[in-house]
Structures are given as structure tokens and as C-alpha cells.
Amino acid sequence: MSLRGAGLQFGQRALWKDLDVDLRAGEFLAVLGPNGSGKSSFLKVLLGLQRLHSGTATVGGRPVERGSRKIGYIPQQKSFAADTPLRARDLVALGVDGHRWGLRLNSRIVNERVDGLLDLVGARDYAKVPVGQLSGGEQQRLRVAQALATEPELLLCDEPLLSLDLNHQQAVSALINRQCRERNSAVVFVTHEINPVIEYVDRVLYLAGGRFRVGTPEEVMTTEVLSDLYNSHVEVIRANGRIVVVGLPDATTHYHDDAHSGVEEGH
Numbered sequence: 332m333s334l335r336g337a338g339l340q341f342g343q344r345a346l347w348k349d350l351d352v353d354l355r356a357g358e359f360l361a362v363l364g365p366n367g368s369g370k371s372s373f374l375k376v377l378l379g380l381q382r383l384h385s386g387t388a389t390v391g392g393r394p395v396e397r398g399s400r401k402i403g404y405i406p407q408q409k410s411f412a413a414d415t416p417l418r419a420r421d422l423v424a425l426g427v428d429g430h431r432w433g434l435r436l437n438s439r440i441v442n443e444r445v446d447g448l449l450d451l452v453g454a455r456d457y458a459k460v461p462v463g464q465l466s467g468g469e470q471q472r473l474r475v476a477q478a479l480a481t482e483p484e485l486l487l488c489d490e491p492l493l494s495l496d497l498n499h500q501q502a503v504s505a506l507i508n509r510q511c512r513e514r515n516s517a518v519v520f521v522t523h524e525i526n527p528v529i530e531y532v533d534r535v536l537y538l539a540g541g542r543f544r545v546g547t548p549e550e551v552m553t554t555e556v557l558s559d560l561y562n563s564h565v566e567v568i569r570a571n572g573r574i575v576v577v578g579l580p581d582a583t584t585h586y587h588d589d590a591h592s593g594v595e596e597g598h
């Protein structure tokens with residue numbers, strides 16, 4: 332995927348502009364930034380759900396389009412209602428059982444494919460359990476399986492680790508990384524916290540205060556760069572391969588800085 336001179340604006344408020352970023356097959360891009368900085372909107376641009384204010388966005392060398400099977404998408408997490416009338420395997424089958432070239436895949440092929448995906452995410456044991464009865468971590472594994480069903484060239488993940496415990500965070504991150512390395516998918520991974528994926532990240536796109544920086548984690552995650560982006564002094568500390576950012580302006584400060592910046596969570 333490639334963005335050139337990309338800008339996104341709602342009313343008077345520019346989320347970001349003049350954004351150039353390329354991502355090749357097999358690369359892992361982490362998108363970081365405070366709430367309301369435009370991370371989810373960045374994914375929506377790539378999904379063809381949000382038009383740019385300026386510049387261009389392409390996937391696989393062609394303008395973005397809605398409903399592309401080249402793209403897998405893990406939306407920001409919401410739990411299924413307890414009475415959702417779908418079993419785990421039905422959810423995964425929804426990703427597989429599309430209409431490709433207008434032909435419906437036959438059910439044996441679908442079943443085999445669904446089994447393969449359930450194995451991949453370690454969900455075979457609960458394949459027949461209604462999704463609403465599964466834990467957040469189990470549900471999230473199924474969303475990953477569903478997003479991988481089309482063998483996507485580009486995998487877009489919107490805070491897929493949110494509300495998962497540490498074990499599940501590691502399992503889901505490792506799974507997405509495998510898709511990137513072994514199946515050569517390009518991965519865009521929106522996250523609040525870089526540490527769970529730090530060993531996988533090739534590049535970081537950091538969005539804050541209407542501006543951004545792109546580069547390797549070493550280039551972007553520094554006291555100088557983040558203090559500049561936040562327009563306030565923050566300290567980046569590295570310890571045991573982890574990165575801790577100290578002194579981040581809190582949500583209240585953001586709200587105070589910019590009347591349009593929502594206190595609401597991004598969707």
C-alpha cells in the first residue's frame with residue numbers, strides 16, 4: 332500500500348496531512364498515537380471507507396476500493412452479545428464463504444478451509460461453541476481467523492490487543508506476525524502500546540497533534556521526536572527491550588488543547 336501527500340480533515344481540523352508512507356509485502360507497520368489522532372481513520376482510508384481530503388491512497392498499485400478481498404480487517408474490538416446465534420466456525424466461515432467471481436465455493440472446500448483457519452488460531456476446541464459464550468481472547472482469535480480467510484495481501488488490525496490479557500496479547504500478536512512473515516502479508520497494526528509487538532515491528536507511523544513521523548522504532552521512539560510531536564516534554568526510556576514513554580499528556584490535556592478532539596474512544 333502507498334499513501335502520497337495524503338491528508339485527512341474533518342471540518343477545520345486536520346488529522347494529518349502531507350503523509351507519505353509505503354508498505355511492501357511482508358512488512359509490519361505499527362500505527363501509534365493518542366486517542367483521536369486518526370489511527371482508525373487511517374485504516375478506513377485504506378478500506379475505501381473514508382475519502383482523503385488530499386493526496387492518493389493505493390493498495391496493490393491500484394486506487395483503494397471498498398470490499399476488496401485483498402484486504403483483511405480486524406475491527407476495533409466489541410464483544411458479541413451472549414445470545415449471538417453463531418458458532419465459532421460459522422464466524423470464520425463468513426470470511427471464507429464469499430462470492431468469488433460470482434461463484435459460491437462448494438461446502439466441502441469451505442469446511443476444509445475453515446478447519447485450517449481454526450487450527451491456525453488454535454480455536455478448533457471451541458469451534459462449535461456459540462461465539463457469545465467465548466472469552467474476549469477466544470473471540471479475538473476468531474476475528475483474526477476471519478480476517479486471514481482470504482489470504483489478504485494487506486492485513487489491517489485496529490487495536491486487536493485491547494482488553495486481552497498478556498497471554499492472549501502475545502498469542503494474537505505472534506499469529507499476525509506469522510501471517511506477515513510466512514504468508515508475506517503487509518500488516519498495519521494500530522496499537523496503544525508498542526511493547527507487545529516491539530520485536531515484530533519494521534516501521535512505526537506515529538500520529539499526534541495533527542502531525543506524524545514515520546521510521547524505524549529506533550528513529551521514531553526517541554525523547555526528541557516524541558517531545559516534538561507532542562509539543563511537550565516526554566521522556567522515552569528503553570529497558571530490557573521495552574520502551575516506556577513517560578510524561579505523556581493525558582486525555583484531559585488533549586481535550587483542552589483542541590476543542591474538537593473527542594474524549595470519546597475512536598471507533
Ligand SMILES: Nc1ncnc2c1ncn2[C@@H]1O[C@H](COP(=O)(O)OP(=O)(O)O)[C@@H](O)[C@H]1O
Nearest residue numbers: 341365366367368369370371372592593597598
Ligand atoms: N466521519 C467523521 N466525521 C467527523 N469526524 C470524524 C469522522 N471520523 C472520525 N472523526 C474524528 O476524527 C478524529 C480521529 O478519529 P479516529 O480515527 O477514530 O482516531 P483514533 O483511532 O486515533 O482514536 C476523532 O476526533 C473523531 O471524532
Ligand SMILES: [Mg+2]
Nearest residue numbers: 370371597598
Ligand atoms: Mg481508533
